[in-house]
Amino acid sequence: MTVNVTEAAAADTGVSAASRARTELARLISYVVLGTGSAYLSYRAASLPTSRWEPLGAGSFPKLVFAVLALLCLAAAVRAVIDIHRAGGLHRVGAAFGKWLYIRRISIALFALLVVYLAVMPIVGFSVTSFVFLLASQLMIAGISRRTILQSVVAALIFSVGLNMLFAGVFNVFLPRGILFAG
Amino acid sequence: MDAFLAGAHQVFAFDTLTYMLIGSVAGIIAAAIPGFTVTMAIILTLPLTFAMEPLQGVAVMLSVYVGGYTGGLISAALLGIPGTPSSVATTFDAFPMARNGEPGRALSLGIWASFFGTVISTIVLIVAAPPLALIAVKLGPWEYFSLIVFALTVVASLVGNSLMRGLIAGVIGLGIATIGPDPMMGRSRLTFDTDLLMPGLPFLIVLIGIFAISQLLSEVEIHGKKTSHALIPKVIDFKTWQVMREVLMGPVNLIRSSMIGVFIGALPGAGGSIANLLAYDQAKRSSKTPEKFGQGSPDGVVASEAGNSATAGGGLIPMIALGIPGSAVDAILMASLMVHGISVGPRLIMDNADLVYGMFIAMIVSSLMMLVVCVASMRLFLRVTDIPKQFIVPTVIVCCVIGAFALNNRMSDLYLLGIIGLVGYGLKSLDYPLAPLVLGVILGPIAETNLRRALMSDADWTTFFTRPISAVLLIAAVISVVFSVRSILKIRKTARETNVASD
Structure with missing residues (x-):
């Protein structure tokens, strides 16, 4: 012993x-x-x-x-x-x-998503890119199931479109609209 | 008196109080989430304050700051995981107390200790900052440069596990600050003719990248640790008023811990995390029953929470009096004033007395708000610890992106944010302390301007050693490095001896 x-x-x-x-x-x-x-x-x-x-x-x-x-x-x-x-x-x-x-696989994947998010934002705009980024990263961290998909879609909608409206309406901060949607 | 009333008038405006209340709640919630630091909460608040008046913005950030120091208590007491690095020592006694069936008492003790700690530190701030500023305006560029050298060496030796990496981080910060236009003549430097670097690296972008993005990326690392579940019984008796009396019945412990917090907070770079541990340690050493510490001692909870909360007021002393931030959070407060075109330095209190008095009042109001909010709705905050990471991390990243963009409405700032975030994550993974880096970035232009001014007045370098205050500060810088090296050598020797013994 x-x-x-x-x-x-x-x-x-x-x-x-x-x-x-x-x-x-x-x-x-x-x-x-x-x-x-x-x-x-x-x-x-x-x-x-x-x-x-x-x-x-x-x-x-x-x-x-x-x-x-x-x-x-x-x-x-x-x-x-x-x-x-x-x-x-x-x-x-x-x-x-x-x-x-x-150990850092999710951190690296999250950073890769962030790079794509920032690269695409000037083209597609804040709301759409943020929605996709939030949805993808939430599902990546939590795993895919019917429950997480539903929760993630709701959270992504609130924190993409909702935040954009909040900042534009309340704080007069206008986030990128994107070349595709710029009128 | 007019300036005091003008400051009070702005703080007690209905909209300011409303924003402060929201800030207080947000600070408590943010810090209650394990892994979410007070600094990150302040960073996220920053873009929201751009549209506000300077005092209103700072008051909101102070309420987040004060609330944040208390919020860390929740996960420390109920999960045994410090919500913020400044509540590490809180877990030592608050968690055992909660496990012993008194979670309400543990939380109430922490809340009251935080409240009294903040109030005591604000009183010291009000008494100490104005006379110190009067002395500071008489300092020349030689003294200022030496003061910054001293501040950076203290930061490097106090923060993190290695003096060398602390020094490297601080000098990286100074180096980052030299990129872009030079602070005196506006000549472009080290930009490699790229549009991205032409305006320099904005301090707030560096701050968000270094602190927030790197922290968020490390939050999703998988180390195979299992998180414990919160100790939230169906009925919690907070015993609010009984606990208040209990805290006040131990004035020596409360005042000693608060004064330790004030002193540590006033030292550049040494924030709540050190004060929290040091105050706890002193309380244990002075206690008649040290053996009860670590088993749910109320004195341990009071000391740790009063210690970390008191750094809030302490950290503002060098910022208001000298223009040198005591911590990363103070650096953000300083930057937020600079965004509004207010220059922070010893003349702040003379040129913007209403703002400074308003900050003093806002500190007191913030601590009162924190107390009321915590006492009234602690049960709701307990649920915050259950919010899963998959919602917090991506959402906070999006908030960081908004904050970085809102600063100058430039996409290039977001690209910088990504690059700096990656660098910050790399440095954090290799155990480089990040606070010296951030302080280096904010102190860099001040150091350079003062060095160049000093040599423009007198080209002789030896003046830095012949002017008494400058010489004392430089000697103090050397002493802080020597002491730090000595303690590292001692630790290494002990570790070697332990290794030999185990072999």
Whole structure:
């Protein structure tokens, strides 16, 4: 029994170390992306013309800020590499990434729906696109059944057409009508 | 006195009071929904206030704010899930109390503690903000720049689990603020000649994308957790007046927790979530019966709720007196005033005294409204915790889209919203704290303007270290980073020792 518990604890420690290493890898990628981007932006800001009236021109502050960001990312990246090494290296990264995506599948699908919603809105208008977006996303989250379809249609109608009328009538905020419906 | 009466006149107008009442109810409902933060509720209120007078708009947002801090109590007490991050410690005692068959008492304790916490913090706000503003107008650009550096380091070290990621987030915010026209000469920067970036990244779009969209996307992640059911018996005895006496009979705990809330609220970035935990911790340490904490102790509920609610008034102190928001919510309030063309800074109280006095009055009125609304209709709010996610998440996304569009009536703002939302979600998934980023965006132009003004007056960089207040603030910034690094190293050492022991 004691042996089993010790083995389980060791396995847990191993799993958590591997998991820590994978998290640090994800962060390391973010540091590299942010650091490279900020180094480039710092370079771009440095090429802005200097001012004749003041010691700092329009580019000085962004140059400074992005240079600091690049340095911070470099320091964080070094730390992440050390942490990955201390945790015993990387194992089963592909499987862990697959699990990460699986947990977030609805979030990713919802964001994809949001992209389509925003892309189509100038053409079809707020009310129609919002109705379709609400209906599709509600059914995606809740699952399809007769009850959820009925509930979702009612909620989508209220929060698409209803919100449009509320904002236009009460707050004088006119939401996009869409090229197709613009008269 | 005239300014006070003018502010009172605007707040006590029938339409303002009606909107505030709706705001109070909306704040309570929003925060009662697990995963729906006070910040998100305020963001959604913002577009509705564009058509209002500045004070009317701010008063409505304050009522959502005050209501929101109390609403988090409902799911904390009945589900054991904090409705907002600022009610984490509330779950420690309110939930056991509710499980022990006293859900009504747990809720009433929280409501009264929130009410008294808000009132105490407003009194401190009224006393502290005007003299602090008088001192602040005498500060030069050197001191202001150093103050912002200090604020950002404090935010980075207090929020989140990592100082480094906090600092990175804060500097990303500063960087985002540099895109578009420069704040002094209007010269275009880092726009890559695209129409999308030409006007810069509007603060409110960044805020909605970073806080609301990222939070909503993470709400629908499936981690295989099962949510517990609410403890809502058929009959709940709220014991309203008996509980009020009980709260008032422990004035030391109430005042101490409220003062902790005020102090934490006044620190940039340290909002209700820290105050809630710190006030609870202090109450436990000072208690004669600390062993009862965690098992339904009334002192624990009072401390946690008074602590988080008192940050509302505390956070307004630096915003009104210095033009530096204490939290993301204060940053939104500040932005809403800026949308109306009111510049927020130490001169706010001198140039717009009626507005500031009106805000003080609105805080008191909001807390009274919250109390009346909660006492009168708590049973209805209990049902809010049952609203399924499939209705909340998409609907709130649509409301965010409306809010982002209503700001400038530009479709391009919506595309930015989508991009920033995705970036925010990515950062949130990697455990970057988002509050420093948002504060960086709002403080960026102020920092840059003051830095450039300072160097225009005197091109010598050492002036930042030779002017006493500026030097003290910079030293304080360094100390806050050093302390944070020290505590991180201590935690790492303890974790390593634990790992070694377990091996």
